[in-house]
Amino acid sequence: MTRYIFKASALCAGSLSIAQPAFAAAPGADAVSGGTAYILNTLLFMIGGFLVMWMAAGFAMLEAGLVRSKNTSTQCLKNIGLYSIAGLMFWVIGYNIAYPGDFNGYVGGFTGPYWMQDVGAADLGTGYSVASDWFFQMVFCATTASIVSGTVAERVKLVPFFIFVTVLTGVIYPIVVSWEWGAGFLDAMGFSDFAGSTLVHSTGGWAALVGAIIVGARTGRYGADGRVNVFPGSNIPLATLGTFILWLGWFGFNGASQLAMGTVGDVSDVSKIFVNTNMAAAGGVVTSIILTQLRYKKADVTMALNGALAGLVSITAEPLTPNVGSSILIGAIGGAIVVYTVPLLDKLKIDDVVGAIPVHLFAGIWGTLAVAFNTQSEVDGVTLSIAEQLGVQAIGVAATGVFVGIASAIIWFALQVTLGVRPSEETELSGLDIAEIGVEAYPEFARTA
């Protein structure tokens, strides 16, 4: 049985068409009906949504594997807790801050608590169910908090961490989102961030960076003599699993950000996004392996995992317009960024437990800037030049950094002077699991140290 009978005509007869025709608009036997399109659009949000929800498990496993075993239970609890809090906060106020409709473009336009609205509505005019859209946006919200969780692991108390998450997911992240996806000032300038290299990943990265600086490094991490003590992750297969989960979830993250698959053009775009997303990650992995092999004579597996994630973050700002080769390149550069900036953070004595700042912030900035080379926005009827687009992308990066940085700093400081952020040094050394959770992660396994 030949498996791909269409392929012969499509690929080999040179009949490739590059344009994405909107067949849905065509009348006649090929048309997609309004009701069918509505169902398919809604289905995209649901599939994308459950894949992104699954990323919460990915972050949990990645972080559980990369912390020391005395803090693993805490990391598990932080992750399931933050995902839950993010959903609740997005319901209470986040969604309405993020998508305010007509507003001044910066803050505001908040149209009242979300619970006064009905997610159960079916309105054929919108083209998809409100609940499906809401679900998809909601699951994005937790990602930002997961990033912070990884960076400041092993030395932040549970309650202040959850309070930070509450503000981050309920207010800070939604405001940033409103600037672009909510039709705010960045959108008006022509800023472009398809699935959130900046809005999601850099936002989390900035909050993590500020947190790492204010909270300080783990006790004993940076010796008085300038020596960096490595605290190796306690469970590499779990971290590997987490990375694969995130990779899988990213098809939903990027793919469903097309926001529609009710037309031939849209579904073709979604599938192209799948390809580009996968290949950028592959580029990040291979680059990380090669670079660590060359540099250290060993192919560091945690670098390969972070290389995959950096590739994914890099392509997130624009997974549609690049061709496959460009996507691989974008991801590969993301992977290289990780290999070179992880040691840099250690030089600066910024203690990032899982490498989330290189992955989500640095690769996120790279991905956002790289957009300019692949697509240019139209502003007031005029298409930006590459240089102009690059400038606008940089403004978006900077605006996010300034706002998230300041807002995060205020919250972290406020927590520090009130509840206190760090546990006692004694608690930290014996591990947060016993003190804060009361449940050891691996109570039966004897420790080497």
Added chain:
Amino acid sequence: MTRYIFKASALCAGSLSIAQPAFAAAPGADAVSGGTAYILNTLLFMIGGFLVMWMAAGFAMLEAGLVRSKNTSTQCLKNIGLYSIAGLMFWVIGYNIAYPGDFNGYVGGFTGPYWMQDVGAADLGTGYSVASDWFFQMVFCATTASIVSGTVAERVKLVPFFIFVTVLTGVIYPIVVSWEWGAGFLDAMGFSDFAGSTLVHSTGGWAALVGAIIVGARTGRYGADGRVNVFPGSNIPLATLGTFILWLGWFGFNGASQLAMGTVGDVSDVSKIFVNTNMAAAGGVVTSIILTQLRYKKADVTMALNGALAGLVSITAEPLTPNVGSSILIGAIGGAIVVYTVPLLDKLKIDDVVGAIPVHLFAGIWGTLAVAFNTQSEVDGVTLSIAEQLGVQAIGVAATGVFVGIASAIIWFALQVTLGVRPSEETELSGLDIAEIGVEAYPEFARTA
């Protein structure tokens, strides 16, 4: 780029419509054709089915993480074995008991072995493929057995356990299902259980409760002096992973129980179910964390995991009609039930290794009763009052408890007097893995104890 252009009009212009219009019925350009609806309905069953199948992995990981490491291999084998047995038994007789068509309403109407029927049929009149429906029902069947597996872990021999599973999945569960989903007497009374808080989760919970009582507690669990000895789970990240897997699978469990997405109304309902399911779980998590923090000054991670599951079980009886706020509340009460009933079972010396009885039975009962406040059935053309509905729900709970309790007790007793259910105390103390499986879960890791 604004990300959600429709949202402005849909949510902010106040044009929300609450009703779920059946657009499919509308003629003209918006209509969904019969063939398209058939494909979409079938697709829902397939996606829902593979998500529910994935829950088998979730139970396996949850239980593997919560038992002691000397019994972990056994727990892995029990879980992959029970999922396989459940599928085979559902094929041999279960499906035809569960969905007998016209029958007396209690037992019977069995129309012959299933293997004489053809799952490959495509009949446009049914609106979906027979195989897809069969697949979806089949994967539900294993859930009940997974619940039992967790409760009676660490002290039941493999062969009698598998025999119990054979009867439970082949006969007991299908009979309960026939009462409601198979159009039996509970359905006729107006009992309502959308995706199975009672039919699936309580059924498993009753079988587990009876098993725990008859089999008895693990050796050394309850001291002669009344002291409860805690046997902590050996691998918390695995248990966390299992919980996330179950959470993900639950979108299929509840969402695809809508049984159709070939109309605009149906797909909108499915997406609303996604939202409510997620938010109930989030409510369960946050409640568990807060309550354990307040009560024990520590936020027990296993309670948070069970809080998530209890939230999910609670919303399963009616994930469609509640609004988001009610769903959160229903899930939160489920989480509270877990926190307060786990210690209660220990007082009664009922040894439930993973907390499955609080999660699946107690929260299942709660969820089933809570239906009455959100939806009322129509019986003989008259809509029940809330009180009447509550009564009917209670009858369903009681009928299931009496039947499953007695049937399970008979099987457990029969196994006890024939094969014997428990291993020798020596075997139990050295762990089931060596004696029954011959494969240790972690042969290289030194034990602390």
Added chain:
Amino acid sequence: MTRYIFKASALCAGSLSIAQPAFAAAPGADAVSGGTAYILNTLLFMIGGFLVMWMAAGFAMLEAGLVRSKNTSTQCLKNIGLYSIAGLMFWVIGYNIAYPGDFNGYVGGFTGPYWMQDVGAADLGTGYSVASDWFFQMVFCATTASIVSGTVAERVKLVPFFIFVTVLTGVIYPIVVSWEWGAGFLDAMGFSDFAGSTLVHSTGGWAALVGAIIVGARTGRYGADGRVNVFPGSNIPLATLGTFILWLGWFGFNGASQLAMGTVGDVSDVSKIFVNTNMAAAGGVVTSIILTQLRYKKADVTMALNGALAGLVSITAEPLTPNVGSSILIGAIGGAIVVYTVPLLDKLKIDDVVGAIPVHLFAGIWGTLAVAFNTQSEVDGVTLSIAEQLGVQAIGVAATGVFVGIASAIIWFALQVTLGVRPSEETELSGLDIAEIGVEAYPEFARTA
């Protein structure tokens, strides 16, 4: 609420229709429009594709769990690396070798580097988006390499392994695929291999077998006195998780190999494939458990896991035409093959770390031959007899074995005489993780040995 109102009429009233009518072709209200079919076909490739991608995680966890902990990080890195390399190589040349269109049928027809073609095309005439097809084919490619990875684990250096993967996924596998799915000589003969028992699994199995022979057994595995030393896997729950992941992914592997769900007949077929795939795996599990229990008085969990996989591999060559009972039988025989051939390999001193040769090669051959009893091809307008089909299937098996065996042997030998394939005995005994990766998998857990 009755749950399955359609069922009464469909299954109980005897109205089952066995044929798969192509409703899409029907005019009128039931028709599926061309655009809708295009979207649904594309969606099948995307869902199937992400499920098969997820199998990469399954292989990673299976292998990480079955090797000794001193080689676990290496196994994680090999798996994420090989998946990435496979994708890149499939892009560089693999896809165009595999699907060359009109060619001599054996090798060639290569139409130029793939990166010169555009995956973003939307051409309604093909019935699906090119990118979605490409994505689905690409994810298959890595499976072959994962099989090799498991067999030759614990004694192959990283760089030569990755070089082997590069050739295997870029050249060897695509050539085999071209013979059948690319309309080559096996296809012309009537060879039938629906989703790749031979093309994918046996190809990987042959490469693994040749690798195991040339590379040799792990040091100390086979004593001078003929004694077989068991090196037990270090983490059984991870291996269990890996198996469940693979099982889930297989719904995409087999189901989406239908290549279309834009008609009522196609989607019905996909759902029937889901059922058969699941039941074959269940048959493999139960058979393995029963046979090991009878033979060894213990139900070996790793045999049950491999039994599931063998059932899945066995049904992969023809998951559509068998009825459910036949599917269970096909899977059960696959499970039996594993139980009896794992010890056989040890007698031959062929060291297969995870049992991949019995699972993927032996069960793959069985599944390929079993096709003849369930379906017969039409060649030049004449339908083959069962005996003729069996002969053609055997030719396909043999051709693949000869080509892959020789090609693999050449590459393994070339690597051996140039880079060297094996690490030093000292490195092997201390574990590859420290020497090659620099990251231990479980640095904190004390070892028993």
